[in-house]
Amino acid sequence: MNRPSDIITPEAAGTLGGLFQERVRRSPDGCAYRRFDHLGGCCECTSWAETAALAARWQAALRREGLQPGERVAVMLKNSLEWVLFDLASLGLGLVTVPLYVNDRPDNFAMIIKETEARLLLIEGVEQWERIREVHGRLDSLVRIVSLTRACTKECDLRLALLAEWLPDSADSYDAGSRPPDSPASIVYTSGTTGTPKGVMLSHANILSNAYAGIDRVAIHSDDLFLSFLPLSHTLERTAGYYVPIMSGASVAHVRSLEQLPDDLAAIRPTVIISVPRVFERLHDKITGRLAAGPRWKRRLFDLTLHVGWRRFLHSQGRGSWSLLFLFWPLLDRLVAQRIRTFLGGRLRLAISGGAPLSPEITRFFISLGLNLLQGYGLTETSPVVSVNGLSDNRPETVGPPLAGVEVMIGANSELLVRGPSVMSGYWRNPAASAAVIDREGWLHTGDQARIADSGHIIISGRLKEIIVLANGEKVSPAEIEMAITADRLFEQALVVGEGKPFLSVLLVLNNAEWLRLASRLGVDAAQDAVLESSLVEQALLERIAPRLSHFPGYARIRRVHAVRTPWNVQDGLMTATLKLRRKQLLERYADEIERMYVGH
DSSP states (O other), X not given: OOOGGGSOOHHHHOSHHHHHHHHHHHXXXXXXXXXXXXXXXXXXXXXXXHHHHHHHHHHHHHHHXXXXXXXXXXXXXXXXXXXXXXXXXXXXXTOEEEEOOTTSOHHHHHHHHHHHTOSEEEEOSHHHHHHHHHTGGGOTTOSEEEESSOOOSSSOOTTEEEHXXXXXXXXXXXXXXXXXXXXXXXXXXXXXXXXXXXXXXXEHHHHHHHHHHHHHHSOOOTTOEEEEOSOTTSHHHHIIIIIHHHHHTOEEEEOSOGGGHHHHHHHHOOSEEEEOHHHHHHHHHHHHHHHHHSOHHHHHHXXXXXXXXXXXXXXXXXXXXXXXXXXXXXXXXXXXXXXXXXXXXXXXXXXXXXXXXXXXXXXXXHHHTTOOEXXXXXXXXXXXXXXXXXXXXXXXXXXXXXXXXXXXXXXXXXXXXXXXXXXOSEETTOHHHHHHHBOTTSOEEEEEEEEEOTTSOEEEEEEGGGOEEOTTSOEEOHHHHHHHHTTSTTEEEEEEEOTTSSSEEEEEEEOHHHHHHHHHHHTOOTTOGGGGGSHHHHHHHHHHHGGGGTTSOGGGSEEEEEEESSOOOTTTTSBOTTSOBOHHHHHHHTHHHHHHHTTTO
């Protein structure tokens, strides 16, 4: 268990640089970061003291650029120790970190660099450099571009430097600085699902208060080991997967790539992971897909495991009675549940999901297999966690009660309002947008519809801006319907439409393997996109959807579908860098197809 001295309070830290400096003082020889060696072996350990020495070299290099406190510096790297060192060095010098997504579109990151007037940019290498060259003329504010690997060999930009040559061989000790806690630490741009991305201004105090309240809700121990794979550009990973470990003295390993995630889980064997729902959804689909293709007795054994596991969970939470079936759990655990947990490394103590809704069905699935899966809720504007379930009061159909110090209330149109020390100071150079979301009493208007259960847990029902109003005046939250539809393995992605129309329709992206099975049963050629327009296929898809929506009101049923096989992605501008659908862009892309679904109505 954590001793009181293990957790660094916001008061003791002062700033994020001070937090790191205090951790180095308390645990100089403790393992801070675990890294794969150059041969892929696991794992080399970098201590807190060694991390501080490395960060000091980065500070020396930044000082040589003549950067002044308050100036912005941007980072566009995958999760790595270099990302951390750049951020720690910048924070200590009073610079403001601007995180960029490595898979973001050139026009988007160029806009962010231009708006923030970033002075320095850290990148990976050739691939990113080629994308930077597409928007080269819009990056005038940059005085230096530093690349981890050699990005250019001829006709190179004079601002481009190789990291190994840019860093000095040695430096003085790490400097945490002496700025006030309310000074700016980072400008993080929203994903822009419903409009133009805006730069959220977060202070040192914002982030420290959120990290501390998070540990208060979900205890993190000094012997915990995080596997970091949700991008550090995502504020959930940055606060909960980077600053929280510093605050608690836990260790972090960075995934080598998402493709290597299964291998890294087995090698690292983490005790804590933080993820977005998509990872759990894909794992769920993989497991259930294999079961569907296997013998019937295996499916029945798996179903029994889920049934008993769920009842055990409810009993442990004080919401269910003891059952004789629990006596079978050791056997069911060994034959079924333990094998799934082994795929996740075998030591996972906590799995936290946030960033988007995770369906109760999938949450229940993993909890029944003995995984402590906790769903939470937050926004970039709240640093980011507003609420999260706890181990002893985990209600998977909710996103948990608000963190200590965070106030919530339900406003007009069932909108969730939030107030507290983690709420941003505003949007970067956008006072009008800031005033539109933070009222005079300090309440942040989240744009999310919610209700608060008698237990104090928050239940999110949808986005205000995404509410669909049918021709008959009925209002529908598409997010809940989309979540129910994509719980079927056949549907990879779904976008419900119907604004001003007499009924709801849906745009679908089909899972290739499941589509092949369905096409075979229907006797159609799965390789021909034209068959997706046939009434036979449409009726089959509607029949798959209908049971998923049986608990919705009649007006919320789906009457027409348009299916495609190519997934929507970040590169085509149809998803944000945080893997959320861009509703506006999708409606524009499929405007003709949507209109055809309503011809004659």
